[in-house]
Amino acid sequence: MTLVIIGPVTQDVIRIGGDESHKVGGATYYQSFVFEEFFSDYLAFVNCSDESLVNDFPDLSKVRLIGKDDTHFFINDYPDRDDLNVRHQLSNFAQVPVLKSDLEEILPDDIDAFVLNPLNRYDFPAETVDYLKSFGVPIFLSIQGFMRIPGDEVNGNYTIKLSNFDDLTNVLSGVNAIFMDEAEANMIGMGHDVDEMVITNGSHGSRIVSEDEIKIEAIKCDNPVDTTGCGDTYMAAYISQKLLSKSSEIAGNFASRIASEKIEYSGPYNKNR
Template identity: 70%
Template sequence: MTLVVIGPVTRDLIEIGDESIQKIGGATYFQAYVFEEFFDDYLAIVNCDDEKLVGSFPDLNKVSVIKKEDTHFFINKYPDKNNFDIREQLSNFANIPILPDDLENILPEKIDAFVLNPLNRYDFPAETIEYLKTFEVPIFISVQGFLRCTDDKVNENYTIRLDNFNELTTILSGVDAIFMDEVEKNIIGTDYDVDEMVITNGSQGSRIVAGGEIKIPPVPCDDVVDTTGCGDTYMAAYVSQKLLAKSAENAGNFASVIASEKIKNFGPYCSNK
């Protein structure tokens, strides 16, 4: 079963209290580590201007690069190192869309599902989403990137605000699952033609809306080191289990455990054998 994971790789600056660390990031990057552990048959497709950025992925044989003229840059600020639920974010807001022509020659012949990780609303134009829907396989989408808008400019980057997106209803129509947090849910609502909505709430746990509602309790973690990419890790862990025919509740509980393990270390998920 081949899973295709698509979305930008990023250059990140993480500021926790008065400490700053530069690293590679992006939802697809964080998810690759989870799929490497729990769903080995995957291909990660990323867009950026520097192919060397993929050198940190767990298996370079499972990465394809769409060369663009820019790369996403994010600054993630956690002003209170004792409360990682509070984050301030800036970005260069790179306009480097992934188009159908970019994908035609690099998609594998056999595809069983897509995971789409936009980091801003430029990444996946509606035409690209419609193209991927023609494969008639499950599609899992992270909503957050579609909601990101530029706000004030700070030096060369922009502060980010979240706002609804006119084309979002069409983009999400018919996909298998969408992933968002409680803030994003309050912005877009829940009236979408999707099978599942997975809604996370940081240290408060998560819930899955699929007909009824399933509440997933958080897994306590007393040693929080780095929460950047936690939601991406949760999403990948959830998808890995759903594709193995696990129930939404089992997938959610598994994802909660893996997300909790991720935040104990800096960077992507690291298997704790």
Template identity: 70%
Template sequence: MVLVVIGPVTSDLIVIGEDKFHKIGGATYYQSLVFEKYFKDYLAIVNCADEDLVNDFPAKDKVKVILKDDTHFFINDYPNPDNLDVRRQSSNFANIPILKDDLEEILPSQIDGFVINPLNRYDFPIETIDYLKSFDVPIFMSIQGFLRVPEGKVNGNYEIGLSYFDDLDAILEGVTSIFLDETEANIIGTDFDVDEIVVTDGSHGSRIVTDDDEIKIEAVKCENVVDTTGCGDTYMAAYIVQRLISKSIKQSGDFASLIASRKISNIF
């Protein structure tokens, strides 16, 4: 089963209290770490202006780069090192959409599912989403990026706000599973025509909403919190892996919680 994971790779600045460090990021990067360890049959497709950003991926031969004229840049600021659930985030809001033409020549001949990771509303035009839907395979989608809007500009970057996206209903039509956090769920709700809605809430755990049930997943306690950046992306990939293997929602959620906890401790 071949999963195609698509979304930007980013250049990030992480600020935890007084400590600062640079690293690459993006949902597709963090998910590739999970897929490489637990699900070998995947291809990562990223868009950026600097091919060297893929050097930190666990398997460069499983990464294809769509070269653009800009790269997503994020500042993830955790002002209280003792509470990494609280994050202030800003971005350059790069306008580097992934187009159907970008994908047609690089998609593999066998595709059994897509994992779609927008970081802002520019990344996946609805025409691209419709093209991916035409393959008639399961689609797992993070929707955070579709909700992000630029607000006041600070030091050259935009503060990130969240609001409903007019095309969201059309984008989500026919999608298998969507992933968001509680802040985003409070804005748009969970009333969408998809098989599963996975809602994460940091150290408070997560919940999976289906047509006839809501399953609560407890967070796995983490004794050594190092960096929570990418935790939700890690959870998403781990959930998808286990869901494809076991078919059990509860088992998949518990596994995702465990792997996310390990990521936070940098023992992943």
């Protein structure tokens, strides 16, 4: 069973209580570490201009670079070290879309599921999403990128605002599961043509909405260090269990535990830590 995860790799600045570090980031990057541990038959397709960024992935043999003329840049600022639920973000809002033509010659013949990780609404044009739907396999989609628009300019980057995406209904139609936080869920509402909506809320836990609603408790972390990529880690851990035919409740509780373990140290998930 081959899982294909697609989305930008990023250059990130992480500021926590005044301390600053520079790191590789992006949902596909953080997720690859989780899949490496729990669902190792995957390929990661990443779009950026800086090919050196792929060197930080856990297994370079599983990474495929889609070369572009720019790279996503994010500043993740946590002003209060004791409350990592509060984050201020800036982005350059790079326009580096993954096109159907980018994928046609490089996707493997045997694909069992897709994970799509847009970081802004330029990343996955409707034609690309429709092309991936034509494979007839499960699609797991993070909606955060489709909801993001640039706000105020700050030193050449932009604050991130949320806004409804006019074509979101068509994008979501036929997708198996979508992942979002509570702010995004409040904006798009519940009535979409998907099997599951997985909604995270930081230290307040998560919920999974299908025919019923399953509430997942957050697992307390006594020493939170870095929450960047926590939602991406949760998403990958959840998907890894669903692909192994686990129930949504089992998958949610597993994802909560893995996400809690990830925030105890800086960087992506690593079970050896």
